[in-house]
Amino acid sequence: MAENILPEKGLSSYRKVRNALLGSLTAVAFILAVTPLLAIVYIAYDRGKAALSLSFITTLPGGFPIGIEGGIANGIVGSLILILLASLLSVPVGIWAGLYLWDQSHTRMAKITRLLSDLLLGVPSVIWGVVGFFVFSTNTGFGFHWGFSGLAAGLTLGFIMIPIVTRVTEQALRDVPRSYIEGALALGASRFQVVRGLAIPAAITGIGTGILLGVLNVLGQTAPLIFTNYYNTGIPTSLVGSNGSVGDLAMQIFIYIHEPSKALHVKAMAAALVLTVIVLLLDMGIRLLAWGSRKYAQRMG
Amino acid sequence: MNKEHHGAVRTNRTALFLERVMGVAMEPETRAQQEAGQILVENATLPLSTASPRILSTDSEGKSRSSEGESLHSDGKSVLKNLRETSQARIHRSERLFQGTLRVGGFFVLALFATVLGVSIVEAWPSISKFGWSFLWTSTWNPHRQIFGAWTYIVGTFWVTGIALLFAIPIAILSSLFLSDYSPKWLVGGVSTLMEMLAGIPSIVFGAFGIIFMVxxxxxxxxxxxxNTLGKHWDFFNGDSMGYGILAAGLVVGIMVIPLVATVTRDSLVMVPRETVEASYALGSTKAEMVFFVKLPAVVPGIIGSVILGFGRAIGETMAVLLLIGNQASIPTSIQDVGYTISSLLANTFTYAVIDPLYAAAEIELGLILLVISLVVNTLGRELLMKLMGGRLAGSVGGG
Structure with missing residues (x-):
């Protein structure tokens, strides 16, 4: 009697098989997801290792077609110049806007600003290129008429960075405990004193993370450079005007990979490996910074 | 607490709405209560501007009460507006100056947005005014005869995006299920971090990888x-087998999108309540039944959000597509065909197009179409996920 009421022991074989199949399906998908990403790093190393050496990083390209000899010093120097210019524009503006969004977060204006800043995060990079071209590079109509130059490209990349720095700054400021801010205000501090002496120092790791995140995002940007800078095989002497173009790692990879030459493809993969390593190291730095500040915050209670 | 909060704000808004729009006068008692209610409620997240002691002078109590009393009798202004005005007046001048200075920072962001939209619209205007809406479905693109239409590029863009998503979504969702439920614990943290890091690899490196390996x-x-297999029955799979084309571009873009979709999906999987999982087990389901028939349906909105974000990322992708798609202005009919997308056309030909005003305007109008699609899609995805997760969402920048 009791045996009839109790369910069958164990699962039916259909459910057993289904259980195992679906489980292994997820594992296969996981392998499919991770393998290509790792393959990119491995193939960049495998195909580029013939060109890799210390002098690859420190010499300028030469030979014909240009780049067949020498290295990528122009690209590294140019990328650094561009990042510096982009940061010079976006760090002050981004922090400024972030402070505004934090301080007056409940006003209607701030809500609109926050929405538009978030929208700017989703603007495709070609559009930034077009905008940069018409604002900085074009020689007709309105704009700065700087031609294809490092300054134009750097500031265009700065445009891309502004919404990122703004967003992260606001978030970092929000993480400062309200009791600190209110305490300072209650003691009679002016809002400027609160911002300068309390909010920014407390949020400085977060803001630094935001700046690095912005740099990470613009480091490999190629499309905007096609519109505003193009490329230079040497180290530029000026940043504006007809010979103001700078080299750039991403542009260099793009140009080398476009050439029908095996030797240049090897150089391109080596340059891609260098760029990837820089990006991954920067990313790791950001994570360590964020992790460290979290630890610090925990210790401080 | 949370429910009360929303409730209070909503009643208050409704009251104001009734008062302003419908001309229904509220009872003074109710109104005062609601004001008090809002002030109490908003205290939890009081903006800095109302927390400074310099805002309120010593006799603030009396003043504010008297102003409230006055406004109760005036019919034109609402209490709230009056209160706000009086409290503004009591902010110290230097403080107001500082707040004004901060506002300039916000103004920069507004100006940047206006620049992006303004430049795109103004520079595209010759084409918009000449071709009108028919620009969207004309497939001729002939700079010599000055006829331009977007259809070829729109179709190409959607082909690449579609292939990328078809490839990426199942893999991303299944692998996020693996990470959330099947994988050993020690693997999860490391692998998720690794995936997020690899997602940051620049688009140009993906493109180079595509040319060297994928093609x-x-x-x-x-x-x-x-x-040889599917192509025997459907022409859709037949072709010249060149390597370059929408398939190569779509697959590489798909690889780029996988980490984004997987990360966002995993974040929403983590939020499935433990009770749901345990209830499912208690009813005798196997692990796979729990994961696929209970957990997965529970996170469908999150998955939709992540797919929308992935779409936004894929549609703006430029460099990898430019290198891989073959760059030929034709509408693909087979998966092995070459094509052209909006972003790759702009990156490839814009610098010669600027010589001809209408040619340039047509290209910028294409860019404008792309911009509008990305803005709409990104906003949709972001809003959806914000609503679901109620918090932070890492920004994703349109591909480089």
Whole structure:
């Protein structure tokens, strides 16, 4: 009697098989997801290792077609110049806007600003290129008429960075405990004193993370450079005007990979490996910074 | 607490709405209560501007009460507006100056947005005014005869995005299920971090990888295989097996999108309540039944959000597509065909197009279409996920 009421022991074989199949399906998908990403790093190393050496990083390209000899010093120097210019524009503006969004977060204006800043995060990079071209590079109509130059490209990349720095700054400021801010205000501090002496120092790791995140995002940007800078095989002497173009790692990879030459493809993969390593190291730095500040915050209670 | 909060704000808004729009006068008692209610409620997240002691002078109590009393009798202004005005007046001048200075920072962001939209619209205007809406479905693109239409590029863009998403979504969702439920614990943290890091690799590196590895692979193995099997029955899979084309571009963009979709999906999987999982087990389901029939349906909105974000990322992708799609202005009819997308056309030809005003305007109008699609899609995805997760969402920048 009791045996009839109790369910069958164990699962039916259909459910057993289904259980195992679906489980292994997820594992296969996981392998499919991770393998290509790792393959990119491995193939960049495998195909580029013939060109890799210390002098690859420190010499300028030469030979014909240009780049067949020498290295990528122009690209590294140019990328650094561009990042510096982009940061010079976006760090002050981004922090400024972030402070505004934090301080007056409940006003209607701030809500609109926050929405538009978030929208700017989703603007495709070609559009930034077009905008940069018409604002900085074009020689007709309105704009700065700087031609294809490092300054134009750097500031265009700065445009891309502004919404990122703004967003992260606001978030970092929000993480400062309200009791600190209110305490300072209650003691009679002016809002400027609160911002300068309390909010920014407390949020400085977060803001630094935001700046690095912005740099990470613009480091490999190629499309905007096609519109505003193009490329230079040497180290530029000026940043504006007809010979103001700078080299750039991403542009260099793009140009080398476009050439029908095996030797240049090897150089391109080596340059891609260098760029990837820089990006991954920067990313790791950001994570360590964020992790460290979290630890610090925990210790401080 | 949370429910009360929303409730209070909503009643208050409704009251104001009734008062302003419908001309329904509220009872003074109710109104005062609601004001008090809002002030109490908003205290929890009081903006800095109302927390400074310099805002309120010593006799603030009396003043504010008297102003409230006055406004109760005036019919034109609402209490709230009056209160706000009086409290503004009591802010110290230097403080107001500082707040004004901060506002300039916000103004920069507004100006940047206006620049992006303004430049796109103004520079595209010759084309918009000449071709009108028919620009969207005209497939002729002839700079010599000055006829331009977007259809070829719109179709190409959606082909690449579609292939990328078809490839990426199942893999991303299944692998996020693996990470959330099947994988050993020690693997999860490391692998998620690794995936997020690899997602940051620049688009140009993905493109170079595509040319060096993906194109030969497709040309020599995948595409002939497709043509010999599926291609025998459907022309859709037949073709010249060149390697370059929408398939190569779509697959590489798909690889780029996987980490984004997987990360966002995993974040929403983590939020499935433990009770749901345990209830499912208690009813006798196997692990796979729990994961696929209970957990997965529970996170469908999150998955939709992540797919929308992935779409936004894929549609703006430029460099990898430019290198891989073959750059030929034709509408693909087979998966092995070459094509052109909006972003790759702009990156490839814009610098010569600027010589001809209408040609340039047509290209910028294409860019404007792309911009509008990305803005709409990104906003949708972001809003959806914000609503679901109620918090932070890492920004994703349109591809480089």
């Amino acid at each position: 030969p692979l497709l040309r020599d193995h995948v595409e002939p295989f497709l043509a």
